[in-house]
Amino acid sequence: MRGLLLRLAGSLPALVAVIIVTFVLTRVLPGDTATYFAGPTASAESIAQIRAELGLDRPLPEQFWSYVQALVHGDLGMSLTTGQPVLTDILARLPASAELTLCGLLIGMAIAIPLGIIAAVRQGSLADHACRVIVTAGVSLPVFFTGLLLVxxxxxxxxxxxxxxxxxxxxASPPPAVTGFYLIDAALIGDWETWRGAAAQLILPAVTLGLFALAPIARxxxxxxxxxxxxxxIRTARASGLSSRTLILTYxxxxxxxxxxxxxxxxxxxxLGANVLVEKVFAWPGIGSYAVEALIASDGAPVQGFVLTMAILYILLNLAIDLVNRALDPRARHT
Structure with missing residues (x-):
């Protein structure tokens, strides 16, 4: 536990760096938020008024300090494109991205792990050559191209x-929100028609991500x-007369x-990063498409919220990996 806490504390400087970099980038990138929302026919006075209302006329250090104070209170700002708090938008869209990502990862694992095992056990076989071809294709093909091809x-x-x-x-109407995962929520109330509809919509984008994930996992x-x-x-266990099945699966x-x-x-x-492209191809209402739409509109708060959310998820994911590694390897529990 102490090691995990130290790792968590060591991630805080990276999180601070993410906050600073995303804040600066949203201020220096081309595009003026006030001009975009004022419209092409707006006068200079109207644009200046909108800029003052958004606080964009203040010095950058003052803007950053206000942003950090809001973050401490759990306020990620307001989205000008949706008119909703950024935190509300992210919480509403995050389950869609998580469901798509998890299904894509499960599809990739279901194919890649058995394929990698067979390729290792039977070197030079057809399965081994197929594994190499799939790995090469998975690395070479852009994820958006795979999605468009499947569509x-x-x-x-x-x-x-x-x-x-x-x-x-x-x-179709979405099921009552419990987890935000349509497959789970529809199954909880026994609405199998909605479940089948959600599964049908999920198959192609999940397979697209699964093919993207398959290559590194199989390799x-x-x-x-x-x-x-x-x-x-392993040579000792084989000499002891253990069956190949026990040798491979158990040891x-x-x-x-x-x-x-x-x-x-x-x-x-x-x-999670590839989701941005897949969600645009399949019109998937996740946080990736939300960030892209905000970036096009020069709406900085949703972009900052998206990057911060991804950074937090990445830190939590690393902690989860440490826990799993400790469960699999007793030697890691003493580090």
């Missing part, structure tokens, strides 16, 4: 997938399994999971 094939050509218009069909699984299978204790896989778990945490953080 073109499964929606436009084959008609198997619904229109990429968000989390539900335009004529590290294969490399980790190869390293463990060449270890001395090799457990020891190979440590770098895989660390990679899963990194991939999850990468998927």
């Amino acid at each position: 073109y094939v499964f929606y436009f050509l084959l008609g198997w997938s619904p229109a990429p218009l968000g989390r539900l069909d335009a004529f 590290i699984t294969r490399a980790s399994m190869l390293a463990v299978l060449g270890a001395e204790f 090799a896989l457990r020891n190979a999971l440590l770098p895989v778990v660390t990679t899963l945490g990194m991939v999850f953080s990468f998927l």
Whole structure:
């Protein structure tokens, strides 16, 4: 526990740096918030009045101090594009991004880990070559291109997938919010029609992220399994007459999971970033599309809130990885 607290304390300088950098960037990037919201026909007096109301006419140090004071009280500011507090918007949209990211990660794991194990056990086989091809394709193809390709094939050509218009069909109503995850909320009340509709909308964007996540997971699984299978204790266990199934699943896989778990945490953080592009392709109402829309409108508060949220999630994710590593490796509990 002490080690985790030290890691948490060590993350605070990085969080402070994120706050400073995002604040400065939203002030120096091209575009004037006051001019954008005043409209193209607004007079200079109107623009100056809006700038004064937003506090943009004050010196940067004074603006930053006001921003930090608001953060201490849990206030991320107001979104000028939605007219809502940024914290309210993020809390409303975060479940959509989390549901998409988790489903994409689960799809990637379900394919990549077995594929990496088979490729390591059967070197030079068809599965090994397939693993290398998939890894190369996953690294090479941009995630937005994969999404557009899937939409073109499964929606436009084959008609198997619904229109990429968000989390539900335009004529469907979302389930009562409990967790914010439509699949879970619909299952809790037994609304299976809504569940099927949400699942149908989720498949293509989740597969897009899953293909993006598949490459690094399969690669590290294969490399980790190869390293463990060449270890001395594996040769001893094989000489003792253990079956291949027991040897691979009980001895090799457990020891190979440590770098895989660390990679899963990194991939999850990468998927949160890739969400920005996937959400725009599939009109997914997550925090990624929210940040892009705010950036186009030169609305700084939502962009700052988005980056800060991602930084906090990344810190919490690293702590979770440490906990899992300690559970898998008893030696880590004494560090």
